[in-house]
Amino acid sequence: MRGEARVVVVGGGVVGASVLYHLTKAGWKEVMLIERDELTCGSTWHAAGGMHTINGDPNVAKLQQYTIQLYREIERISGQSCGVHLTGGIMLAGTRERLDWLKMAQARGRYLGMQLEMLTVDEAAQRFPLLDKRHFVGAMFDPIEGHVDPYGVTHAYAKSAQLAGAEVIRHTRVVDLKPRPDGSWDVITDRGNIHAEHVVNAGGLWAREVGRMVGLELPILAMEHQYLITEEVPQIAGLREQMHCIDFEGELYLREERGGVLIGTYERAGVPWSPLETPSDFTQSLLPNDLERIAPSLEVAFQHFPALGEVGIRKVVNGPFTFAPDGNPLVGPIKGLRNFWVACGVMAGFSQGGGVGLALSQWMVEGDPGSDIWAMDVARYGDWATLAYTNAKVRENYSRRFRIRFPNEELPAARPLRTTPIYDRLGERHAVFGEYCGLEHALWFAPRAADAREEVTFRRSNAHEHVAEECRAVAERVGLLEISNYGKIEVTGAGAEAWLSRVMANRVPAVGRIGLTPMLNEAGRLIGDFTMCRLAPDRVLLIGTLAAETYYLRWFERLLPPAGVHVRACATEYLGLSVAGPGSRALLQSLVRADLSNAAFPFLAFRRLDIGMIPALVGRISFTGELGYEIWVTPDYQRALYELLVAAGAERGLKPFGGRALNCMRIEKGFGTWTREFRPIYGPYEAGLGRFVALEKPDFIGRPAALKERASGGERRLVAFAVEAGDADTIGDEPIWHEGRVVGWVTSGAYGHRVGRSLALGYVPAPIAASDAGFEIEIIGERRPARRLSAPGQAGQGCAYDPTGARMRG
Numbered sequence: 001m002r003g004e005a006r007v008v009v010v011g012g013g014v015v016g017a018s019v020l021y022h023l024t025k026a027g028w029k030e031v032m033l034i035e036r037d038e039l040t041c042g043s044t045w046h047a048a049g050g051m052h053t054i055n056g057d058p059n060v061a062k063l064q065q066y067t068i069q070l071y072r073e074i075e076r077i078s079g080q081s082c083g084v085h086l087t088g089g090i091m092l093a094g095t096r097e098r099l100d101w102l103k104m105a106q107a108r109g110r111y112l113g114m115q116l117e118m119l120t121v122d123e124a125a126q127r128f129p130l131l132d133k134r135h136f137v138g139a140m141f142d143p144i145e146g147h148v149d150p151y152g153v154t155h156a157y158a159k160s161a162q163l164a165g166a167e168v169i170r171h172t173r174v175v176d177l178k179p180r181p182d183g184s185w186d187v188i189t190d191r192g193n194i195h196a197e198h199v200v201n202a203g204g205l206w207a208r209e210v211g212r213m214v215g216l217e218l219p220i221l222a223m224e225h226q227y228l229i230t231e232e233v234p235q236i237a238g239l240r241e242q243m244h245c246i247d248f249e250g251e252l253y254l255r256e257e258r259g260g261v262l263i264g265t266y267e268r269a270g271v272p273w274s275p276l277e278t279p280s281d282f283t284q285s286l287l288p289n290d291l292e293r294i295a296p297s298l299e300v301a302f303q304h305f306p307a308l309g310e311v312g313i314r315k316v317v318n319g320p321f322t323f324a325p326d327g328n329p330l331v332g333p334i335k336g337l338r339n340f341w342v343a344c345g346v347m348a349g350f351s352q353g354g355g356v357g358l359a360l361s362q363w364m365v366e367g368d369p370g371s372d373i374w375a376m377d378v379a380r381y382g383d384w385a386t387l388a389y390t391n392a393k394v395r396e397n398y399s400r401r402f403r404i405r406f407p408n409e410e411l412p413a414a415r416p417l418r419t420t421p422i423y424d425r426l427g428e429r430h431a432v433f434g435e436y437c438g439l440e441h442a443l444w445f446a447p448r449a450a451d452a453r454e455e456v457t458f459r460r461s462n463a464h465e466h467v468a469e470e471c472r473a474v475a476e477r478v479g480l481l482e483i484s485n486y487g488k489i490e491v492t493g494a495g496a497e498a499w500l501s502r503v504m505a506n507r508v509p510a511v512g513r514i515g516l517t518p519m520l521n522e523a524g525r526l527i528g529d530f531t532m533c534r535l536a537p538d539r540v541l542l543i544g545t546l547a548a549e550t551y552y553l554r555w556f557e558r559l560l561p562p563a564g565v566h567v568r569a570c571a572t573e574y575l576g577l578s579v580a581g582p583g584s585r586a587l588l589q590s591l592v593r594a595d596l597s598n599a600a601f602p603f604l605a606f607r608r609l610d611i612g613m614i615p616a617l618v619g620r621i622s623f624t625g626e627l628g629y630e631i632w633v634t635p636d637y638q639r640a641l642y643e644l645l646v647a648a649g650a651e652r653g654l655k656p657f658g659g660r661a662l663n664c665m666r667i668e669k670g671f672g673t674w675t676r677e678f679r680p681i682y683g684p685y686e687a688g689l690g691r692f693v694a695l696e697k698p699d700f701i702g703r704p705a706a707l708k709e710r711a712s713g714g715e716r717r718l719v720a721f722a723v724e725a726g727d728a729d730t731i732g733d734e735p736i737w738h739e740g741r742v743v744g745w746v747t748s749g750a751y752g753h754r755v756g757r758s759l760a761l762g763y764v765p766a767p768i769a770a771s772d773a774g775f776e777i778e779i780i781g782e783r784r785p786a787r788r789l790s791a792p793g794q795a796g797q798g799c800a801y802d803p804t805g806a807r808m809r810g
C-alpha cells in the first residue's frame with residue numbers, strides 16, 4: 001500500500017467502485033479504494049440487482065439511464081460479466097390515480113428520450129401471465145429495465161479502474177481521518193497511514209461512522225429489506241426473460257429467478273436496522289427472516305398473482321441498506337470540510353451507482369458535477385435533519401416507496417418540528433400547513449375547521465375555491481402572508497460590497513435599496529437567485545431559498561477572502577410577514593410614523609421602521625406582483641406584529657393567504673423560483689433574468705459565459721403559457737409539444753385566479769420560443785392546446801398579469 005494518494009475512496013461497495021472507475025476515466029492517477037473486508041461485503045452482495053430508469057426527479061432519471069447504459073462499457077474494459085438481463089419491465093396500475101401517475105411518468109419520459117409504452121390489462125397479461133387481470137386497470141412497459149449481478153457489477157467497476165492504474169486495497173479498515181492545514185487528509189488505517197489530497201466517503205452501511213470521523217452526522221438510516229425466491233413456477237416456463245414487474249398497489253416487485261419468482265416488498269411496517277450505530281463486525285451478513293412482517297404483502301401477492309400461492313419458498317433474504325430522508329442519494333462536497341466528499345445513502349445502487357460516480361468524479365475533477373444533481377446534493381439537508389428526524393422520515397419514505405405522492409400531498413412524519421410564534425394563531429384561522437425544511441408554513445386557509453383538510457389528487461382539489469378567495473382578496477383588498485420560510489444570509493464587513501459585486505451578477509444596491517440578482521457559476525449557469533437588501537454600507541441581507549442555505553454557504557466559503565467579509569445564515573433569526581394588495585400601503589401607514597407614499601418609500605426601498613412598538617426591517621416588494629411589503633422582525637416580536645396587522649387590517653378586509661395562493665400569483669407574474677425555473681442547467685438569459693445581469697461590471701463570476709450567452713441568445717427560453725386545461729392544471733415536468741413534437745418541459749404550473757386561466761411556465765428551444773401557434777402541453781395523458789403569452793420588452797418570456805408592473809410599482 002502506497003503512503004500517498006490523490007484520492008482515497010473509503011468503501012468497496014458498488015458505489016465506491018463506481019466512483020473509483022469514474023475518477024480514472026476522468027484521467028486522475030493515484031486513486032485508491034480502501035475496503036475493510038472483501039468488495040461488496042456491505043449491502044451490495046445480497047441486493048436483488050434490479051434496475052430501472054424511472055425516478056421522481058427527471059435529472060436523477062437521466063443518471064439512472066446512464067448507469068444502465070454503462071454496464072456494457074465496464075464489461076468490455078474489464079472482461080468481467082455484469083450479468084445484465086435487460087428484460088424490460090411492466091408497471092401495473094390497480095387504480096385510476098395510479099394509471100394517471102403512469103401516464104404522467106410516460107409523458108415525462110418523452111423529453112428524457114425514454115420509450116415508455118402504455119398497455120391495456122390484456123396486453124400486460126400477455127407479457128406477465130401470472131397476473132389476475134381483475135386487480136388491474138392498466139400498465140406501462142419500460143424496455144430499459146432488468147437486473148444485474150451485484151458482484152459482477154462491483155468487480156467490473158473495480159477491475160476497469162485497476163486497469164487504468166487505480167489501486168484497490170482490501171482487508172484494510174479506515175479508523176480515522178485527520179485534516180491537515182493545507183486541506184489534505186491523513187487517512188489512518190489498521191495497516192498504516194495514507195496521505196491523500198481528497199477523501200470520498202462511500203461507506204454505505206457505515207457511511208455514518210465514516211462521517212463521524214470528521215464530525216459529520218449524515219442524515220442516513222438503514223432499513224431491513226426482505227425478498228424471497230419461490231420454487232419453480234410452471235406457468236412461466238419458457239417466458240423467463242420477460243419477467244420483470246412492479247405492482248404498485250400490491251407494493252411488490254417481482255422477477256423471474258431460476259425458474260421461480262423473486263418477490264420483494266417495501267412493507268408499511270418497515271423496521272430500521274441499527275438506528276444509532278452500525279456494528280463493525282457485520283460483514284457479508286444477513287438478518288433473521290421475518291415473514292410475519294411481510295405477510296400482508298404476500299397475501300396481496302397471492303391474490304394478484306395466484307400461481308405464486310401454489311408453490312413453496314426456496315429462499316428468503318433479509319438485508320439492510322441505507323436511505324436518506326427523501327430516498328435520494330447524498331452526493332457532493334461538504335460545507336466546512338475541504339476536499340471531503342460523500343457518495344452515500346444510495347438506495348438503488350444498480351440504477352444509480354454509475355450516475356453517482358459520474359457526477360461526483362466530475363465535481364472533483366472539473367469543480368462541477370456536470371449536470372443538475374440538486375435532487376442528490378448532500379447540501380439539500382441542513383442541521384434540522386437530525387438522526388431522529390431522519391429516522392422518522394426514512395421509515396415514512398420506505399413505507400411509501402410504491403405509493404403515489406400526489407403533488408398537493410403533505411406527509412405527516414416528523415411534524416410539527418420547526419414552528420414560528422404565530423403557528424397556533426394561523427391554526428386558529430384554519431390554516432392547512434405544509435412542511436419545508438422541517439418548518440411549518442400555511443398552504444391555504446379553510447373557512448371552517450371541518451374544511452381544513454385537503455383531498456390529495458392530481459386534479460384541482462377542494463382547496464381550489466379557497467385559494468381563489470385568497471387571490472381575490474390580495475388583488476382587490478389586502479392579504480397577509482407569513483414569509484418566515486425564506487432563506488436569509490447576512491453579509492457584513494468592510495469588504496462586503498466588493499465581494500458581493502464579484503459573487504453576484506447584478507450590482508449591489510445602494511443603502512436603503514433592494515436589488516434582485518442571479519448568482520452564476522464560472523460556466524455562467526444559474527446557481528441561485530437573491531433579493532439583496534442593503535442595510536448599511538457594510539451590511540447586506542440576502543433573501544433566497546431556505547432549502548438551498550447550505551448549498552449557498554458551501555459556495556460562498558470557497559470564495560471568501562481571509563478577512564473583511566463575514567457570511568452568516570440567519571434564516572430563523574428574522575421571521576417575516578408580508579402584506580400585499582392595493583390596501584397594503586394604507587394598512588401599514590396606519591401603523592407607521594414614517595411617510596410610506598410612493599415618493600418617500602418607493603418600489604424596492606428597504607428601511608428600518610417601527611411598526612407600532614415593533615422594530616422591523618421593511619422592504620417594498622412582493623412576490624405576488626401587487627403593491628406590497630415584506631416585514632422582518634426578530635422572533636420575539638413576530639406574534640405582536642401579527643396581532644397588530646390583523647387588528648388594523650380588519651376594517652380593510654385583510655385576509656390571510658398561504659403558499660398556494662402565492663404560487664398562483666408568482667406564476668401569473670412569470671416570476672421564477674429556485675429548483676423549478678432556476679437550476680444549474682439554465683443560463684440567466686434563458687431564464688428571463690438577463691435584465692438582472694450587470695454586464696457593465698468589469699468582473700463577476702460567470703461574466704464571460706454570460707456575455708457569450710447574451711450574444712448567442714442561449715439554447716432555450718423560459719416561456720409562459722395559457723393552457724386549455726380541464727380539471728387538472730400543470731404541476732411541473734409535463735412535456736411541451738410544438739407542431740406534434742416534444743420540444744420542452746414545464747417547470748411550474750397553476751390556475752391563475754386573477755386572470756381566470758390555467759398557466760404554465762416551461763423551457764422550449766430558443767428558435768421556437770417566439771412561435772405564436774402550435775404549442776400543446778400534455779396533462780395526465782392528454783395533449784391540451786397552449787398559447788404562448790408575451791409581454792412588451794420581455795422577449796420570449798411572458799406574463800399573464802399586469803405585464804407593465806404598474807400594480808406593484810404604484
Ligand SMILES: Cc1cc2nc3c(=O)[nH]c(=O)nc-3n(C[C@H](O)[C@H](O)[C@H](O)COP(=O)(O)OP(=O)(O)OC[C@H]3O[C@@H](n4cnc5c(N)ncnc54)[C@H](O)[C@@H]3O)c2cc1C
Nearest residue numbers: 011013015036042043044048049050174204205348349350
Ligand atoms: C435485500 C436487498 C435488496 C436490494 N435490492 C436492490 C435492487 O434490486 N436494486 C438496487 O439497485 N439496489 C438494491 N439494494 C440496495 C443496494 O444494495 C444498495 O443501493 C447498494 O449496495 C449500496 O452500495 P454502497 O456501495 O453505497 O454500500 P455498501 O455495499 O454497504 O458498501 C460500503 C462498503 O464500505 C466498506 N466500508 C465501510 N466503512 C469502511 C471503513 N471504515 N474502512 C474501509 N471500508 C469501509 C464496507 O465494508 C462496504 O463494503 C438492495 C439491498 C438489499 C439489502
